[in-house]
Structure formats: C-alpha cells, structure tokens
C-alpha cells in the first residue's frame with residue numbers, strides 16, 4: 001500500500017488565504033443556486049401551489065428513495081442568457097427503488113415549463129448521459145412545448161429530444177413518463193415516445209393541440225378533457241397505461257414501474273470496501289491558490305479524494321508535470337491523470353498516452369484533474385515534436401473507450417483542455433470547482449497576443465501605435481475573456497455538468513462512478529495512428 005503523505009500546513013497563512021478565496025467564490029455560487037431553487041419566482045410558485053401542485057423538486061424528492069442523494073446536473077444552465085437560470089428543467093441522477101435513474105422534471109413555474117434553446121440543450125445532454133451510461137429515464141412532464149418566441153432555435157433541432165427517447169427504448173434503456181399537467185404539442189411526444197406512461201385524473205392534459213388550436217385548425221369545438229384528459233387516454237386512446245388519483249399516487253405508480261423493470265447494471269461493481277481518505281475533504285478548500293499562476297500539488301487533492309489516500313503513482317520520475325497513478329474511489333478502481341506544474345511537455349504527453357493505453361487494457365475508468373495552461377510552446381519544444389506528442393495524447397483520449405470523468409480544479413487552457421479530456425472529448429461527466437478557469441488561453445496572454453498582432457499590422461501599414469488606445473483595448477479584452485472563463489459562465493453554456501464544492505468531490509465522483517457502472521466498462525486496443 002502506498003499512502004500519500006500531505007505536506008500542507010493547514011495552519012499557514014497561505015492555506016487560510018486560499019480557504020478564504022474559495023469560500024468567497026462558493027458564496028457567490030450559492031446566490032445563484034438559491035435563484036435556481038426559486039424556479040420561476042415567488043408569484044408563479046405560489047400560483048402553482050394554489051392549484052394544489054407540487055414543484056418539480058418536490059416531485060423528485062418524493063420519487064427517489066428516502067434519504068438518498070440526488071446528483072443534480074447542469075443546474076446553472078442558461079446562466080448569462082436572457083432565460084431563467086436552470087433552463088426550466090431540473091435534471092439529475094437519483095435512486096428509485098434501488099435503481100439509479102436519470103430524472104428529468106419540467107419546471108412549470110418557468111414559462112409553463114416550455115422548452116427554450118437552453119432547455120433543449122440541457123435535455124439533449126441528459127439523453128446523452130442516459131445513453132452512454134445505460135440509465136433508465138424518468139420524465140416528470142408538465143410542459144407547454146416549445147418556447148414560441150424562440151421557436152426558430154428550438155423547433156428543428158428539438159426533434160432530437162423525441163428521436164433520442166425512442167432510440168433509448170430501442171437500446172433497451174427503459175423510459176417512463178409521469179405526466180403531471182399540461183403536455184402540449186412537443187410535450188405530448190414525451191409520453192408518446194416513452195415505454196411506460198402514468199397520467200393523473202383531472203390533471204394530465206396531453207394533446208397535439210389544445211381547444212383553441214383545434215378550433216383554428218378544423219373549426220371543431222372541444223374541451224380539454226375530451227381532447228387529452230387522463231381518463232380519456234386511459235380508457236379511449238390508450239396513450240396512458242396507468243391512471244393515478246393524484247400527484248402522490250402518480251409517483252407511487254412510477255416507483256412500482258421502476259421496481260418491476262428488473263434492471264441490472266452491466267458494469268462492474270466496487271472491488272473493495274469504501275475507505276475514507278486519511279485527510280479531511282474540508283482541507284480541499286485550501287489547496288488551490290486564488291492566483292492560478294501559483295502551482296499546487298495535485299497529490300494533495302488526490303490524498304483527500306481517494307480511498308484510504310492510497311495512490312500508486314505511475315512513472316513518477318518521468319514527465320513530472322503530469323501525475324498519473326492508480327487508486328480507488330468508493331471501492332471503484334480508477335486511473336488518475338492530474339496536472340502538476342501547469343504546462344504539458346512531450347514527456348508528459350507520452351506518459352499520458354501510455355497510461356491511457358494501460359487503463360484500457362485493464363478496463364479502468366479514468367479521472368482527469370485539470371490544472372493546465374496547455375502544451376509548451378517555443379523553438380526547443382516545437383523542434384522536439386510537441387505537436388506530435390500532444391496529438392498522440394489527444395488521440396489516446398479521443399479513442400479510449402473506458403469511461404472518463406473530468407474535474408476542472410484550476411486552469412484548463414488551450415489544447416491542454418483537450419488532452420485532459422475537455423467537454424468536446426465526451427467525458428461521461430465533467431464538473432468544475434469554483435476556482436476553475438477555462439479558455440483558449442489566459443485573459444492576459446490573449447489580450448497580449450491581440451495587441452502584438454495589431455501593433456505589427458499597424459507598423460506594416462507604416463502607421464504608429466496609439467499606446468493609450470492599445471492599453472484600453474487590452475484592458476477591455478482582458479475583462480471580457482476573464483468574465484467568459486469562469487465556471488458560472490461556462491456552466492451556463494453547458495460546458496460542464498455542474499460547478500461543485502471541492503469538499504463534495506469524492507461523493508460526486510462516487511455517484512458518477514456508480515452511475516457509469518450501469519453500462520459495461522470496456523477498454524480498447526484500437527487507437528488512431530500514433531505519430532511517434
């Protein structure tokens with residue numbers, strides 16, 4: 001056994017300053033999360049309650065096993081956009097009758113639960129998670145369909161929501177729809193495409209077009225119940241499989257449906273008992289310095305995340321800017337790649353490639369802990385083949401078939417973000433710490449590059465550089481890039497699955513690894529052509 005030994009002095013000023021900076025960022029995040037919990041705001045939540053209805057989150061709470069955790073995903077979707085943060089849908093992984101399921105709940109307090117462009121993106125991300133990890137999907141439906149003013153962004157790509165559902169069904173991944181209220185137009189195809197459908201008497205209304213639309217289209221007079229009431233669907237159309245008396249009854253029936261799925265996970269379970277790390281996860285608040293230019297040792301993070309702080313480091317003497325090694329998290333074996341000094345050199349890229357191949361040989365999931373400014377630039381490194389070595393690492397990450405999970409702890413810049421399995425490389429899950437920053441490069445560097453290029457262009461034209469204008473331009477660009485590099489903004493863009501409290505890292509990873517094990521975990525020997 002190789003137990004990591006922490007070298008951090010938790011009584012140092014530096015540690016306290018780091019904790020203080022991290023706590024400030026967490027407080028900022030908390031404000032946003034509170035807004036998310038408020039859904040469509042007091043007025044609409046009150047109206048919803050006055051109608052005798054439960055909120056989306058209360059429905060989820062009732063549905064999942066008592067006292068079991070819910071791993072909410074993408075709660076900050078739409079942050080920084082014109083739409084309500086959260087994107088009018090709550091999604092996450094919860095345990096229902098002992099089965100991990102992906103739960104998707106429309107929030108009817110936000111514009112009638114309609115789907116805007118961010119709702120769509122969030123839902124499509126949810127479907128990808130269900131497919132990749134073979135997680136049964138439970139939709140808690142109450143949605144007026146497309147957000148009509150933004151229909152141009154929703155209508156055409158939105159077709160995929162329904163295609164995904166039916167393809168999940170074809171792959172043998174169960175889909176369950178509990179319809180709580182209006183489920184109009186696009187909303188109607190959610191139960192339409194689901195394997196199991198529960199509707200609630202006098203509450204569920206499922207139709208392609210409501211009475212006014214029908215009147216417009218055909219002149220026919222009709223009412224809600226005749227067109228799409230739960231009783232009609234249970235007794236006449238056959239769209240409803242179960243008729244529930246009220247919301248609680250619908251949830252009860254939904255839980256019975258899941259109990260009868262006879263669902264078996266296809267991946268390997270934990271190989272050992274879960275053992276707590278030897279160092280407190282609370283100390284994770286004090287490891288990342290607020291100035292990301294100051295390096296930190298990722299072994300200090302690993303020691304507070306993995307079982308028993310037990311870590312077998314691979315090639316510790318070689319390519320020391322990247323720390324690689326084997327550990328367990330909640331009993332699940334994992335390989336870890338963690339940036340140690342920020343920059344990735346050729347040796348690090350070669351080491352990562354070998355390590356990824358090894359993990360694929362042993363069917364071991366990989367965790368990427370990001371704190372990188374990218375691959376090294378400069379004459380010496382270009383001549384040493386940094387492009388081909390970086391490409392080799394990116395090739396390995398792209399073609400590796402064991403599950404990957406990425407955690408952005410600090411910097412995640414440039415092609416380093418790709419090599420460490422950034423969003424475009426389809427990690428099964430990607431979470432960010434509040435301290436993370438991600439962009440093509442640091443804000444200062446980016447502004448500096450633009451300044452150098454524009455100076456050269458001015459001089460080539462025979463002009464003279466206006467120093468004041470240049471400084472103003474640099475400051476403006478720097479501020480813009482800085483604002484676009486922070487986790488809240490990136491989470492709003494759905495470039496991660498959530499910003500997490502560093503102290504929750506081990507729990508979140510455990511939940512993610514358990515969900516991942518719903519699908520088979522199989523490595524590959526088939527990579528692209530490695531340019532040695």
Ligand code: COA
Pocket residue numbers: 108110111112113114143144145146147148149182184185186210
């Ligand atoms: N697109 C955009 N906004 C919509 C919307 C839609 N499809 N449906 C409702 N809204 C808005 C309403 O304008 C209202 O906004 P406001 O409060 O800022 O004025 C808000 O959402 C709440 O709607 P309201 O009708 O008051 O809520 P409700 O709970 O009583 O009813 C619906 C909700 C969804 C049943 C009802 O609004 C409805 O039938 N909408 C039209 C559905 C439809 O035809 N969709 C076709 C999609 S292809």
